[in-house]
Amino acid sequence: MNALAARFNAIFGADMAGPLAALAAVLVVFGFASPHFLTGATFGSVAFQLPELGVLTLAMLMPILTGGLNLAITFTANIAGLTLAWTLQANGGVDAGPGAFLLGSALALAVGAASGLVMGLVMGLVIAFTRAHPILVSLSMMIFLRGLGEFLTRGGDISGFPTFVAPIGHGSILGIPVPLLILIACVIASHVLLSRSKLGFSTYMIGSNIESARYSGINTRKVLVLVYMLSGVMAAVAGIIMLARFNSVRVGHGESYLLITVLACFLGGINPFGGFGRVLPVFVALIVLQLLSSGLNLLGANQHLTTAVWGILLIVVMVLRWFSAKFIRIVK
Known part of the structure; x- marks a missing residue:
């Protein structure tokens, strides 16, 4: 039995x-x-x-690994979507010609991603240089972005985009949905970044002990800023997917995803205090949560019950982790 467990851990990871x-x-x-x-x-x-839930979870993952949290991911996604929508409309909107189509598409996608990067940059700078708690900083950013979005849109939707946007949300390549391909690409990129790069190593070090990381020569401020910038870019990618899927964008899109991203991270084995966790188990946890939602829908349960089950599942995960930690301590 021990040999089987050891072989499983060697292949997949504990x-x-x-x-x-x-x-x-x-x-x-x-x-x-x-x-x-x-x-x-x-x-x-x-x-x-x-x-979109998967990419938002990846946006939440890296801040948690540093021992922080990014509560602003959904509103970062929405502001990025709004920025993309306004850029598309400024370059011809639905009636864009071929030249404006190519220029507008490239510019809009770049501006949408850049807006997420800027929001992440602001949070990262505040967290790194003031040492304010990431929950307070990201909560403040969330409130700011929500208010800004409501002010700029007056609480309404923005719709009417060129035809090239639709395949991002509804297209498929060889029978595989384009949004799923984007998610897989983001999962691979995140996995490689965390497991094969200096930034990934530094991220785990900061999550384990930021003071030890600082004394070991890691520029912790630079790493924190980069982590929140990448989180913002990932949230912006999710915002672009949501815009293409719904063919509209407003401030409240995807608001219910926030706590589910935290649940997916914890179900995927991420240490809530940072320093430990991998991307691939989180990806499997996302599939579990989505299958759970689909199964409940097939049984006739409404969305509110699904949300309640997700909440109970989060509590169960915490309790099981506590029991497993106690068991391992007793065995040792």
């Missing part, structure tokens, strides 16, 4: 056991509960709905 067990449990329970669960339609629905 932190993959929980997400894979949860995935198996969801497949078995809902597979028996509904004859329509284990079908192509269900998995197609998951592939369509997962990307």
